[in-house]
Structure formats: structure tokens, C-alpha cells
Amino acid sequence: MTNNNVRGDKRSQSALTEDLNWVGNLKRVREAGPGLDEKSFTQTGDSTKAVHAGTTDDPRTGAVGTPIYQTSTFLLDEDQYQSIEEGHARDRFIYTRYGNPNQWAVQQKIAALENAESALVFSSGMAAITAAVMALVDRGGHVVASNELYGGTHSLFNSDFPNWGMSTTYVDPKDFEAIEAAIQPNTQVLYFEALTNPLLKLTDLEKLVALGKKHNLRVIIDATFVTPISCRPLDWGVDLVVHSASKYLNGHSDLIAGVVVGSRKLVDMVWPKLLNFGGNLDPHASYLLERGLKTLSIRMKAHEESAYALAQYLENHKQIKQVIYPKLASYPDAELALKQLKLGGGMISFVVDGGDQAALNLLKHLKYVKSATSLGGVESLVSLPFNSSQASFTSSQREKMGIYPGCVRLSVGIEDPQDLINDFEQALAKIAE
Secondary structure, eight states: OOGGGSTTOOSOHHHHHHHHSSTTOTTOOOOSOOOSOOOOOTTSOHHHHHHHTTOOOOTTTOOSSOOOOOOSBOOOOHHHHHHHHHTOGGGSOSBTTTOOHHHHHHHHHHHHHTTOSEEEEESSHHHHHHHHHHHHOOTTOEEEEESSOOHHHHHIIIIIGGGGTOEEEEEOTTOHHHHHHTOOTTEEEEEEESBOTTTOOBOOHHHHHHHHHHTTOEEEEEOTTTHHHHOOGGGGTOSEEEEETTTTTTOSSOOOOEEEEEOHHHHHHHHHHHHHHTOBOOHHHHHHHHHHHTTHHHHHHHHHHHHHHHHHHHHTOTTEEEEEOTTSTTOTTHHHHHHHOSSOOSEEEEEETTHHHHHHHHHHHOSSSEEOSOOOSSSOEEEOGGGTTTTTSOHHHHHHHTOOTTEEEEEOOSSOHHHHHHHHHHHHHHHTO
């Protein structure tokens, strides 16, 4: 396998050089990718994409599956030097911070799952979020964002943005009048989450994209909670999608990674930020992420099966005051959920009678469900927003957001539904004693 065999070399080198000699040439095109595999998966199902897209068999040994290319650098020849000179170094192997076969394999797989032209993997979800935002916001720029953001994203906007001459206005993701009112002359990006943490509010992507087009703004969506198996924001017209790949995409709670997905043009704008900030994903970590992605489709179906059964049980329990799950008839945005989500997912939010102390006691008595941060793994994980994701807010601020005492965030794994129900039944019985 040589660097000359990568996708993107469909034209002669002289034709490519002619196109690229003039930066302002409107005929200049970007091939999708980059990647090692030219096979198309546009007509296949999600499981087929998850297993085969991007994955390459080793031509030298016949090994089935992408080998681990644990190298920091690659041999250089005239082709690489020319790619640097002409501005398409992203399509060649030069240095692993620039790109690596393991990165390309997993990027192609994620792009196929998202119906995207291109993707970039990062060393963490925050590295991906930071690079995506910084690629689209200039100094002095402004972002309109959800007031229910992941804590790391909120910290980026709140702590670092002012140092870079940037600003953010936070709004209710359900209030589109407030979103539009928050737009300023220097606004450049609308940044929202497909499904919020921990209250699982759905963002209406169709309305948000229409608002972005009306005001000539880019739209970035964090789709970590939904995954491309449930919702593909790019299909609704979103510009860039980000994921914390540490969660569902990897699915095994053994990896930290992030991803940015979108058009080749926009992802090419993000790539220099990856280089400058240094948030590239190690080849071995890329291999692990590719391995985890192969079971994404079947894992998400298992997550939903267990989550839906458990949500129904909890909703009918006398010690539970409220349950939020997108597939329940009681879900506040049930009509939008049917329109926008193919699956209900694995996240449940509920409120225990007795407040935060009762919720703390509940966690102590659970046997299969582990008390830990993060989500999206094969094991069920539970946490309390008041002392984890929303700990930096006051109790009154949390209640204003709708996070009431006793609120529990539950990431349902792939355990048998009845075993999870039995676990909660015994734990709830103990805190009622």
C-alpha cells in the first residue's frame, strides 16, 4: 500500500497541479475523505456501514481488519512534498499528527454512518469541540448557545472565549424567539446539543437550521447522546456535528476520543486547528475506536430495549416523581421525537421522591448499575447532576434549568432489562425502609 493509492488521486497529477496553482480558482474541488477505501456504502444498512466502511484488510499479510500503524512518521517522496506545496497535505501520510491510516479508517467509518463527506478524530470530545468552534468563530465573534450544555463546553465559552475576544449568549434550546433575539451582528455560530444533558430536551433541528440560513450562520450540533444510528443532524442541514466518541461511538468505557463530521470543505477548515492544538488521536486509540464502532448499530438497539423497559417501570413506581425518556408517551416533545429520532436511545432522567439525599441513598444500594461519570458504555452508569455535571451551579440555578432535587441521570447499558428492573426494585425498596 503506497500513498499514491489513496482516494483523491482520480485525476492526473498535472491536472491537479493546474487546478491548485491559483488559490481563487472556482473550479477547485475537494474529494470526499481522505480515506484508504473507495467503496461506497450509501445504499447499505447501518450495521453494514459500522462493520465495513473504512476498515481495510492488510494486503501484505492478508490480515482481516485494519492493522495498527503505530508510527509517528512516514517516508517522504516527491508526492508528499508536492502535496505540502499545493495545499493538500491532509490527503497524504506525512506525520501522524497530520494523519495516520488508523485515523483515516475510523474517520471513513464515522463519515459513512453520518452520511458525511469527511470526518476528523481527536484525542477527546473537548478537543473536537474546541477545534470545530475555533475554526468557525473569528476574534470578536459571537456564539448563540444552549443554556443546557455539557460542562466542558460551557467552560470553554465562559472561561476561554473572553480571553480570545469572543462572546456567548445562552438561551433555552426550546425557545426559538429567544434564540433569534440573541443573534447579534457579530454572531457566527449557533451551537446546540441534539439531546441535552441531563433533561433530554430535543433541539428542533429543522427550525434551528432554518434560523441559521435566515441569518447566514453556521450550525454546530453536539450529537453525543443520539449517535448517527438514531439521528443524523447533517441530513437536516446542520453544518458540523461533534461527538464525544468516548461515549456511545466507542461504547466500552475504555477510551477518550472525539470527532468532528461534515462537508469536506468545513472539515478542512477544522483540520489546521487539530494541527495547531495538537489534539490528534493515537493510532492504537483509533484502532480501539474503530473496533468499538463495528457494533454501534446493534449496541444502540440493545441500549434502547433495556432503557425503554426500565423507563416504563420507573414511571409507574410510587417513589419516582418524574421520568424523562424520548420514547415514553409522557415525553414533553413526543411528536418531535417521533419525527427526529429513529431510536429512543439509552439515556433516562428521573426524579426520586425525597430529594438529593434519597437519590444518594439509591445509588448506594444499586448492584449492577455503577455510580460513575460518563455514559454510553455497555454497562449501566448512574450519576447525580447536583454533584457532577451541574455541580458548578447553585441549587436555585439548577431548579431554574429544571433540574430539581432528586434528579438522577441514568445511562442504561446492554444488560438484560429485567435484571436492571430487579436492581432498581430492590434499591428503591431499601431507601423506603
